[in-house]
Amino acid sequence: xxxxxxxxxxxTDEVIDHFSQPRNVGELPREDTDGYACIxxxxxxxxxxxxxxxxxxxxxxxxxxxxxxxxxIATSSMLTELAKGKAIEEAAAISDDDVINxxxxxxxxxxxxxxxxxxxxxAALADYRARSAR
Amino acid sequence: MSSRRVYMDYNxxxxxHPSVQEAMVRDLEIFANASSMHEDGxxxxxxxxxxxxxxxxxxxxxxxxxxxxxxxxxSESNNTVFATMFHLGRKGPRRGIITSAIEHPCVLxxxxxLESEGFPVTFLKVDEYGKLDMSQLKASLxxxxxxxxxxxxxxxxxxxxxMAEIGALAKASGAYFHSDATQAVGKIPVCADDxxxxxxxxxxxxxxxxxxxxxxxxxxxxxxxxxxRGGHQEHGHRAGTYNNIGILGFxxxxxxxxxxxxxxxxxxxxxxxxxxxxxxxxxxxxxxNGHPVNVLPNTLNLSFPGAEGEAxxxxxxxxxxxxxxxSACASGSLEPSHVLLATGVGPELAHGSIRFSLGRATSEExxxxxxxxxxxxxxxxxxxxxxxx
Ligand SMILES: Cc1ncc(COP(=O)(O)O)c(C=O)c1O
Numbered sequence: 001x002x003x004x005x006x007x008x009x010x011x012t013d014e015v016i017d018h019f020s021q022p023r024n025v026g027e028l029p030r031e032d033t034d035g036y037a038c039i040x041x042x043x044x045x046x047x048x049x050x051x052x053x054x055x056x057x058x059x060x061x062x063x064x065x066x067x068x069x070x071x072x073i074a075t076s077s078m079l080t081e082l083a084k085g086k087a088i089e090e091a092a093a094i095s096d097d098d099v100i101n102x103x104x105x106x107x108x109x110x111x112x113x114x115x116x117x118x119x120x121x122x123a124a125l126a127d128y129r130a131r132s133a134r
Numbered sequence: 135m136s137s138r139r140v141y142m143d144y145n146x147x148x149x150x151h152p153s154v155q156e157a158m159v160r161d162l163e164i165f166a167n168a169s170s171m172h173e174d175g176x177x178x179x180x181x182x183x184x185x186x187x188x189x190x191x192x193x194x195x196x197x198x199x200x201x202x203x204x205x206x207x208x209s210e211s212n213n214t215v216f217a218t219m220f221h222l223g224r225k226g227p228r229r230g231i232i233t234s235a236i237e238h239p240c241v242l243x244x245x246x247x248l249e250s251e252g253f254p255v256t257f258l259k260v261d262e263y264g265k266l267d268m269s270q271l272k273a274s275l276x277x278x279x280x281x282x283x284x285x286x287x288x289x290x291x292x293x294x295x296x297m298a299e300i301g302a303l304a305k306a307s308g309a310y311f312h313s314d315a316t317q318a319v320g321k322i323p324v325c326a327d328d329x330x331x332x333x334x335x336x337x338x339x340x341x342x343x344x345x346x347x348x349x350x351x352x353x354x355x356x357x358x359x360x361x362x363r364g365g366h367q368e369h370g371h372r373a374g375t376y377n378n379i380g381i382l383g384f385x386x387x388x389x390x391x392x393x394x395x396x397x398x399x400x401x402x403x404x405x406x407x408x409x410x411x412x413x414x415x416x417x418x419x420x421x422x423n424g425h426p427v428n429v430l431p432n433t434l435n436l437s438f439p440g441a442e443g444e445a446x447x448x449x450x451x452x453x454x455x456x457x458x459x460x461s462a463c464a465s466g467s468l469e470p471s472h473v474l475l476a477t478g479v480g481p482e483l484a485h486g487s488i489r490f491s492l493g494r495a496t497s498e499e500x501x502x503x504x505x506x507x508x509x510x511x512x513x514x515x516x517x518x519x520x521x522x523x
Binding site: 025026067073 | 229393440441442443444445448449452461462470481482485517518519521
């Protein structure tokens with residue numbers, strides 16, 4: 001997994017890739033946003049904001065912003081890739097391990113970073129449900 | 135990834151000075167045990183004693199080289215002092231330990247160990263620049279104080295303490311005075327006598343010598359309880375067969391550090407200030423951590439609000455630039471740098487801190503390269519950040 005000539009031996013190439021070219025970075029405009037969440041605490045070193053746009057039960061649009069370490073940025077980026085185009089029930093089933101496995105693993109002490117993305121998605125889906133119920 | 139590498143982590147460790155490497159390789163055949171009485175042994179011992187003199191000269195006690203005890207490094211030297219205090223405190227009336235909140239973990243954890251053994255320990259506060267709170271020091275000193283241990287210069291932010299003043303206060307109270315001078319020697323003038331130090335810690339790998347060798351200066355008459363008991367080496371202060379090659383490398387590194395100090399300090403300080411000015415001009419809202427004047431000539435610690443330190447570090451690494459950070463994530467703990475927190479910057483600025491530590495080989499081009507590479511990195515991280523810069 002690790003690239004021996006790479007800069008940080010304990011990050012996989014996939015983590016480095018998602019860290020250096022994060023996917024779906026940014027915000028969704030208000031009219032496209034059907035669910036939103038902000039999770040984490042900058043004082044503890046990471047915070048993530050996630051926007052989702054849902055059409056016909058499918059996450060068609062997704063965007064995130066992140067203040068955090070490479071592990072947090074890469075897992076957030078990968079999470080948005082996994083969730084995009086999925087039906088909301090399917091997206092709700094994405095686990096930390098799904099994100100970690102898709103990245104080829106992350107260091108043990110970085111596993112808590114991956115929680116943030118999955119938690120943010122759960123919270124954004126809850127927000128979506130609350131909005132739809134209105 | 136960039137093929138260009140710019141090493142800016144000299145406070146973590148340094149490469150061998152070419153002349154140290156040459157001396158070590160040349161003397162590799164001196165293998166004999168420096169305690170052996172035959173000719174080869176005496177020859178090896180001669181090199182050890184030459185090195186001891188050079189190390190003594192680096193801290194202004196060249197007339198009494200026997201005050202230098204060779205160890206395996208800074209951590210061992212510091213721990214030896216704290217172990218000595220454990221033994222003294224158990225027997226004697228004085229037990230109070232005074233140190234600072236910004237010490238290296240090897241001092242902090244040794245102090246916490248004494249605390250857990252029932253010794254009263256005070257971790258002195260520092261101000262926003264990392265300078266010791268002198269009034270708290272004065273108020274904490276008393277007839278019970280056994281040891282005052284204050285680092286001469288901080289490894290993370292580079293702040294230099296007023297050592298002569300601290301030493302005078304400590305000695306006036308009747309306490310022993312120790313300084314972890316690991317980051318100071320070779321970067322600023324160090325004189326154990328001027329500081330009235332009873333103990334002074336040095337580590338060779340911070341001054342272009344090999345790793346795994348260090349020294350403890352021991353004022354004549356100051357007590358020492360060996361951490362490692364065994365043979366008679368080092369007057370019984372530290373047992374174990376002499377690390378000939380390491381020690382003679384230390385000797386050569388000390389000679390060069392003394393010789394090159396004025397020129398090194400002038401050159402590196404100019405580059406450090408150029409780096410600071412260039413980055414402050416190119417990046418909005420940079421905070422310069424550490425003392426504006428009383429600072430190691432090679433150390434620049436900056437915080438970039440809105441960007442997280444390990445992310446900055448890794449983007450710099452991808453650009454070939456090697457630095458360190460005070461972010462929690464990088465350390466593996468949940469707390470960011472205890473040093474920055476002690477200066478009161480708050481966790482967010484501590485998480486977003488980067489230490490550049492320059493060295494002998496740092497060039498103008500290296501500095502220019504960082505000034506060119508870092509601003510877009512910060513801009514990019516801030517653009518994706520949830521936190522206002
Ligand atoms: C201030 C300070 N003290 C002690 C040490 C430990 O020295 P050594 O690595 O030689 O054990 C270091 C180096 O990491 C340091 O910066």
